[in-house]
Amino acid sequence: MATNQEHVNLLGATGSPFVCRVQIALKLKGIEYEFVEENLATKSEQLLKYNPVHKKVPVFVHNEKPISESLVILEYIDEVWKQNPILPSDPHQRALARFWSKFIDDKIVSTSFKSVFSLDEKEREKNIEEATEALHFLENELKDKYFGGEEFNFVDIAAVFVAFWVPLVQDITELQLFTAEKFPKLYNWSQEFLDHPVVKETLPPREPLFAFFKGRYESLLAASK
């Protein structure tokens, strides 16, 4: 195990949901790593070298070998460090975990951000509708305490975006997208998940992040006038 843990770096940015996914997995598995905070306004030489394609965080660097894309990194971590598995062992269950994680990225991430940050009324309404439909699918998929059952797994980690970031950005405009009334099971799950010691320790502090997004929203508004 020690050799695997020798050179583990994570190029990230505090406040990124995709970076947070990787941090949750590393914490769950007890892997020590060095966090390299990237300033995304002035991308570092290292970031451009390790992720020349997307030039984005997270980049996970294990013994000098870089990997990008948060879900790809999660799979890698689960394959290399076997303790506390995050993907189920059954192939069909693994397929479902991959399906729902991809679903969150494809159908919830962009629509829920645009539900707040679209200044065009019609586009915002369309995104709210699509995000709501997607959250309903996710609500129906939740059968136990976590998506993973009694313990959280790959899908729960991917869905940290829903538990933490969606409530954060919707508060900027007092949007009622993801509420306990509309999504009782998913809301309960989010409370349980955010309260899990591993997750709690890993989440970025809420207030500065809220201020950051609110600032971004206000400059958008100002620029549109």
Next chain:
Amino acid sequence: MATNQEHVNLLGATGSPFVCRVQIALKLKGIEYEFVEENLATKSEQLLKYNPVHKKVPVFVHNEKPISESLVILEYIDEVWKQNPILPSDPHQRALARFWSKFIDDKIVSTSFKSVFSLDEKEREKNIEEATEALHFLENELKDKYFGGEEFNFVDIAAVFVAFWVPLVQDITELQLFTAEKFPKLYNWSQEFLDHPVVKETLPPREPLFAFFKGRYESLLAASK
């Protein structure tokens, strides 16, 4: 092995690159299956039951258990049927295979279709530029005969879209997006790959598909006038 092969159905549509990916993997592994042709204009009860979320093909059904999303299906097939592996065994190489397959879906599929089917000149130019940039990344990634080395693998299968569908749709408008001059390594790869017995037997016939896309393009044009 026999038990795994008992009830293998593929809900598909001839002419879909995503369905073709699954068919190549099944053929490579010698898995017998029943192909259920779906009419996407009138989606079947079975399709709606098995893929209520996206209502799209391919859906792979193994012993009554459905899986959607072509790359998720490929992973499943590779986990259940071990012969002729399509993902590398090394975790870092596996991560790269997943990264590049996702890259093809995120950066090439939609931009290359829109390079032909966008009627807005500015949007078309933007898509041609983005597709070209993405194809350059892919060209640079090709180090051997195949993306998988001496044998084709997961990335090659995902890239069937580039080998077969991109040339097909670009011919509709005589677009010079993917040519031997611009992408010599990728072009050679595409010829090798299309000529591989497994791939050759699996591809849909070119002419009716070309006629289908050309018809679609012409009705778009007509509708815009």
